[in-house]
Amino acid sequence: MKKLLVALAIANTCMTSHAFAENEKHFRHIMFRETPFAPYRGIYPINEQKSEAVTHYEFKYDDKQRVTQITRKIDDHVIDSMGVWDSFIWFAPQVKISYLPGKEVHTYFNTKGEQISAHGAVWQAIYQLGTSGNRQSLEFFDKAGKAVESEWHVHRYEWRPSEDGHVFEKRFNLAGEQVTLRPEFKFHEVKLEYDNDGKLVFVRNFGTKHQPINNDSGAGIDRITYDLNGNFIRWQVYGKDGNPVEGNRPRVHLGEHLYDSKGNKIGLRGFDRFGKQIAFSWGALSHVYRYNEQGIQTETKSYKADGSFQEHFVYTFSEQGTRRTSLTALDADGNPTNDPRLKGAAKVTYQYDEQGRAEPSFFDYKGKELAVESE
Template identity: 30%
Template sequence: MDTRILHNAVIAGGLVCALNAAASGDEGCTASTGMMEPQYFATLPFRETPFAPQRGIHPMTAEMAANRNHYRFDYDGCGRVTWIRFRLGETVRGLNDTANYYHHAPQVEVQYRDGQEIRRFFDRHGNGIRSDGDVFTEVYTLDEHGYPERLDFFDEDGQPAANSWGVVRYEWLRREDGVVVETRHAADGSLLPLRPGLPFYTVHFHYGADGWLAVMRNVDAEGNPVVNELNAAQDRLEYTAAGDLLSWNVLDAEGRPAEGNGPAVAHGIIERDAYGYESVERYADASGAAMHSAYGFGYTRASYDRFGNRIERANYTLDGAHLQARADGYAGYRMEFDPTGLMRTSLELFDETGAPVARADQGWARTEFDHDADGNVIEIRYLDTDGAVIARHDTGYARVLQTYDGRGRLIAREYVDAAGNPVEDRQTGVARIAYIYGEFGFADAVQRFDLNGEVLAP
C-alpha cells in the first residue's frame, strides 16, 4: 500500500476536480446511451460536507468483492452514479464503520432530472426507508456545471424534513478561486454547526489539486477565520495516495497548531490497513508530542476478520497498556460473526487485562444475537461475566424479542426477563412496540403498550 502523504495545505485554484460536471442535466444521457460497468470499492472516503461527490476508494475486482465487504457503485452511460449498495458477496447488508457522515443506508438510488440530483434510500431487503432522521428524499439543486448549490430534505409527503442534526437545507456558494462556502439551516432559518460537536457555522472549504478537502475554516461575516468555543478556527487534512484520511490538524485563526475541538488535541493521526480500514488512531499536542485526548486515552487500535468486519477495538494509554474507560467501565470490545460473515452473533466487553467486564451503567458484559433465515435479528440477550442472562440495570429487561413480516420489516418488539416473561422498560414503561406500515413501505404508525396491553400515549 502506498502511504505517501499528499499535503493539501497548498490550495488549488479553480474548480474541485473530483466533481462530475456531467451531472448538470440529462443531455445525452438517455436509455440508449448504455450503462457503464459497475465498480467495487472497499471503503468510502472521509467527508465533512454533502457537497463532496459520491465516490469509493480502494477499488476491488468483482472476484475480490465476492468474499469481502464492499460498496458496489452502478453508473449510467454518462458516468453518473445511479446506485450505491453495501454488500458482502452478492448480499446487501447493513452499514458498518466504513461508511461516513453522509452515507446512511445500505442502498441508495440516485436519479437526475431538470438540474436536480435526487436520492432515495432502501434497507437491505429493498424496502424504502427514512434515512438519517425523517429524510425520505434528498434533492440537490445543481448549477450549470453540475456542482451542488443547495440540498433540501423532504419527507414522503414532499414537505421539508430535518435530518438527525436538525438540518433542513444546505446552501453552497462556489467562488471563482475554488473555495466553497457552506451554511446549514434549521426549519426556523437559524444557522446550525457543521455537525454536532464541531461548532463551525459559516465554513470555507478549500480543496487540493487532487480533489480532496484540504482545509476547512470557520469564518465571520467578512470571511476571516474565527476561533470557536472549542479553541479551533481551522482544520487541515492530509491523505494517503489512495485517498484515505491520514491526519487532521487543528489550527487557530493564524494557522498555528491548537489543541481544540472535541478531543482537545492538535493532531489526530490515523493508521490504516491495505483496505483503508482504520487500525490505529492516536493524538499529538501542538508541539507534535504524543498526548491523551479529552476522552482519556492515548490511542485506539482495531482489528478485522477476513470479510472486513471489525472484530475488536480497544483504547490504550501512551505506554501501550489497556485503559479502562472511566464512565463505562470497559477498555474495549470484541465481536463475533457467523461463518458467512454476514451476521454478528455476539459483542463482549473486556477490561484492561483482557478479561470480560460488565458495563458500569448497564450491568451486562456480553450481548448475544439470534437471527432468522433472512438474517434479521430476532432475539438480543444480555449476559454477565459468568455467562448468565441478566436484567440490564438501566432498563430492567434481559432479552429483546423481535418479529418481522415477509418483507423483512420489523413489526413487533417485546421486552422480557431471563425466563421469557414480559416486562416493562423501566425508563419508558413500554413492554411491547408494534409497527404499522403504509404505502411508502416504512412504519407510518408506532404503537407502544404497557405490561397490561394498554396503549401508551405517543
C-alpha cells in the same frame, strides 16, 4: 478558479477515476466526505471475484457515467455498517441517486431493499443544480414530502464559489438559523478548499458574519491530509491566523488515523502542537481496531492517558459475515467483564427472526443469562 472547476466537475458526475468503461465497480472503501457537497468516491478498487469474499461498496453508473446506486455488500448480500467508519456522510446500506432537470435526488434503503428514513427522518435528499450541473444547495424531506432536519439539525445546505476558486458552505435549520457543521464540530459558515483531485484539504470557519473566526476551542482552520490511496490519514487544527492549537471536540492539534494494507482503519491517536501524544477529550490516548479476512471489524480496544487499559470489545459474526452474532466486553486480562454500556452484561448474543430483526440475550461474566428488557 481551476481548483473549483475540478471539484465541481467531480461532484457533477459523481465519478471515480476507475468508472469509465463499465456500469459497475467495486471498492473496499469510500473516500472521506466532510460535507455532502463532495461526491461519493470509491477507493481501493477490487474485482468482482474478490468482492464475493470481502465487505465492499458496489457502485453502479448510468450511460453518462453518473453514479446511480451505491450498496455496501459481501458477495450479493447487502450489509449494514457493522460499526465501521468510512465517511461521515453515509447513512444507510444502500443509496440510490436519480437525476432530473436541475436536480439530483438521493434515497435510502435497508438491507432488505426497502426504502427507509436515514440520518433522522430524511426520506429524500434533493440537490439543486446549476446550469453546468454544479451543486448549489441541498434540502431534506420526510416520507410525507415535508421539510425535515437531519440528526445534525440541518434542513438546507447552500454552496457558492469563493473568489479564489473554492466553495463557501452554509447550513440552516427549519427556522432558517445557521447551524454548525455537526453538533460537535462548531464551525458555522465554512470555506471548503479542494485540491486538484477534488479532495477536501482545508475547512475554514467564517462564523455567522462571513469573517474568519475561532470557535470557543480556539479553532478556526481544519487541515486534512490523505495518503496515496486516498485514505484520510490526519487532521490538524489551527486558529484563524494559522497558529497551531489543540481544538475542536477532540482537543488535539493533530489527529492521526492508521490503516492496514487493505484500507481498514486500525488505529487512532492524537498529538499536541509540540508533537507529544496526548489523550482525546473523551479520555482515550489511543484506539486500536482489528478486522477479519472479510474486512469486518472484530475488535475495538482503547487505552487511557497514562497508557493503561481503558476498554476492549470483541464481536463475532455469521459465517457469511452478514450479521453480528455476539458482542463481549473484556477486562485488561482478556476475561469477560460486566459493562454498563451492555446494560450491565458482559456478553450479548443475537438471534434473528424471519424479518431480519435482532433479538438480543444478555449474560454476565460467568455466563449466567440476565433478565434485561430490550429496547
